[in-house]
Amino acid sequence: xxxxxxxxxxxxxxxxxxxxxxxxxxxxxxxxxxxxxxxxxxxxxxxxxxxxxxxxxxxxxxxxxxxxxxxxxxxxxxxxxxxxxxxxxxxxxxxxxxxxxxxxxxxxxxxxxxxxxxxxxxxxxxxxxxxxxxxxx
Numbered sequence: 372x373x374x375x376x377x378x379x380x381x382x383x384x385x386x387x388x389x390x391x392x393x394x395x396x397x398x399x400x401x402x403x404x405x406x407x408x409x410x411x412x413x414x415x416x417x418x419x420x421x422x423x424x425x426x427x428x429x430x431x432x433x434x435x436x437x438x439x440x441x442x443x444x445x446x447x448x449x450x451x452x453x454x455x456x457x458x459x460x461x462x463x464x465x466x467x468x469x470x471x472x473x474x475x476x477x478x479x480x481x482x483x484x485x486x487x488x489x490x491x492x493x494x495x496x497x498x499x500x501x502x503x504x505x506x507x508x
Contacts, residue, residue, distance in 0.1 A: 380418055380443040382482065383508070384405040388440065388464065395458050401447065406482070411435045415485060416478035419445055425483070437486045445473040468493065 379396055381403065396403035409429075410418060417424035430434050447455055448508050452472070459467075469489045471477065477485055 372416040375446040377401045377447045378419060378445040379403045379447075379455075380406050380445070382410060382443070382486075383408075383437060384440045389477065391462060391464050392442075395455075395462050395464065399455060401455065401459060401486060411437070411483040411486065412481060414479060414481055415443065415473060418443070419473065419478065421478060425480075435483050435486075437483075437490075439469050440467050440469050441482075441486055441489070442470045443473060443482075443485070444470060457494060 412427040
């Protein structure tokens with residue numbers, strides 16, 4: 372059975388940061404793509420090129436502005452993920468707060484939902500971390 376391709380999708384990266392990440396991924400043999408701004412409408416599965424996913428209708432006039440860079444990581448886990456993150460740190464790429472590993476469940480989500488979920492989880496972790504640091508909320 373052929374091993375699935377390792378992929379990293381970059382959303383809301385400026386050109387300099389994307390080029391730095393892409394250089395690291397190239398050294399590791401990982402496919403790396405920049406997602407266009409309007410990708411937030413699409414399902415993660417579609418953005419990854421998975422079978423069975425169709426493009427989202429473009430008639431939605433809703434706007435979505437997520438101010439942070441987002442990295443979507445597919446078919447990379449465990450020690451390999453540690454290797455990828457260490458290589459980014461070694462290349463002095465600024466920390467990327469919002470990173471998601473693809474699961475069968477979140478392939479069905481839009482990129483917008485994935486971003487919003489990560490933002491909520493991050494906020495929760497920050498408040499829980501504050502509670503754990505001083506014992507108070």
